[in-house]
Amino acid sequence: MILFIIGVAAGIISGMGIGGGTILIPALVLFVKPEQHIAQSVNLIFFIPTAIIALIIHIKNKSIDFKMTLPITGTGLLGAFIGSRFAVSLSSDALKKWFGVFLLIMGCYEMIRKGKKDSNKDGNNDKNKSYEEDN
Amino acid sequence: MGKNKKKCFRYIIIGLVTGIVNGLFGSGGGSVVVPAMVLLLGAEEHKAHASAIAIILPMTIVSALFYISNGFVNWGITIKVILGGMVGGYIGAKLLNKCPTNLLRKIFGLFMIIAALRMIF
Numbered sequence: 001m002i003l004f005i006i007g008v009a010a011g012i013i014s015g016m017g018i019g020g021g022t023i024l025i026p027a028l029v030l031f032v033k034p035e036q037h038i039a040q041s042v043n044l045i046f047f048i049p050t051a052i053i054a055l056i057i058h059i060k061n062k063s064i065d066f067k068m069t070l071p072i073t074g075t076g077l078l079g080a081f082i083g084s085r086f087a088v089s090l091s092s093d094a095l096k097k098w099f100g101v102f103l104l105i106m107g108c109y110e111m112i113r114k115g116k117k118d119s120n121k122d123g124n125n126d127k128n129k130s131y132e133e134d135n
Numbered sequence: 136m137g138k139n140k141k142k143c144f145r146y147i148i149i150g151l152v153t154g155i156v157n158g159l160f161g162s163g164g165g166s167v168v169v170p171a172m173v174l175l176l177g178a179e180e181h182k183a184h185a186s187a188i189a190i191i192l193p194m195t196i197v198s199a200l201f202y203i204s205n206g207f208v209n210w211g212i213t214i215k216v217i218l219g220g221m222v223g224g225y226i227g228a229k230l231l232n233k234c235p236t237n238l239l240r241k242i243f244g245l246f247m248i249i250a251a252l253r254m255i256f
Binding site: 003004005006007008009010011012013014015016017018019020021022023024025026027028029030032034035037038039040041042043044045046047048049050051052053054058061063064065066068069071072073074075076077078079080081082083084086087088096097098099100101102103104106107108109110111113133 | 143145146148149150151152153154155156157158159160161162163165166168172176178181182184185186188189190191192193194195196197198199201202203205207208209212213215216217218219220221222223224225226227228230231234236239240241243244245246247248250251252253254255
């Protein structure tokens with residue numbers, strides 16, 4: 001049941017466009033405690049069906065700039081191969097630490113980035129600061 | 136000519152870095168490629184979000200196959216999380232314009248930092 005709930009939470013968050021894996025993987029690691037590689041593979045597989053559906057909708061709406069995506073995908077596939085190969089060569093503990101460092105950077109980035117103009121007024125920025133100080 | 140070369144170099148680096156991050160951490164490709172496209176290639180924010188999916192999907196398939204073929208897969212966990220994710224994705228899309236996403240971002244940012252510290256130490 002906890003797995004289903006984590007899935008629902010990750011789905012809501014990514015459905016709202018606030019990144020999925022950077023929440024799903026730590027939630028799994030902290031609450032279900034699988035091997036780090038397993039948590040990451042869950043997220044990779046999790047992403048595929050939802051991304052296919054989203055991609056079909058975006059192609060229909062012509063919101064994808066293929067001139068930009070195709071060249072990036074080319075070297076991206078090479079990068080994916082290098083990154084995955086490196087990941088499977090690491091121990092679970094080592095990979096978890098690497099992931100933790102990455103997550104720390106992404107978390108700090110979320111804290112300092114400017115939101116879209118609509119709701120990120122000064123009041124919000126002040127709250128961000130107090131969150132950071134809480135740490 | 137020089138300008139084209141510079142742009143071509145940027146495409147190569149963005150692709151490589153995004154692929155490596157996404158493969159190594161099983162996530163985070165979007166967090167890298169969206170700001171990179173906006174800041175380095177001058178893409179519009181909403182187009183960058185849509186285009187990012189087209190970039191990351193093939194990378195993710197390659198990485199997932201690599202993890203699976205090395206035995207790093209647990210279908211029991213994966214299926215349950217995916218089922219939850221489908222329900223959640225639907226709810227999230229409905230909530231999209233009704234919630235203060237910027238505040239949510241900060242809350243999740245905080246969660247990420249706490250989780251990160253627990254994972255490192």
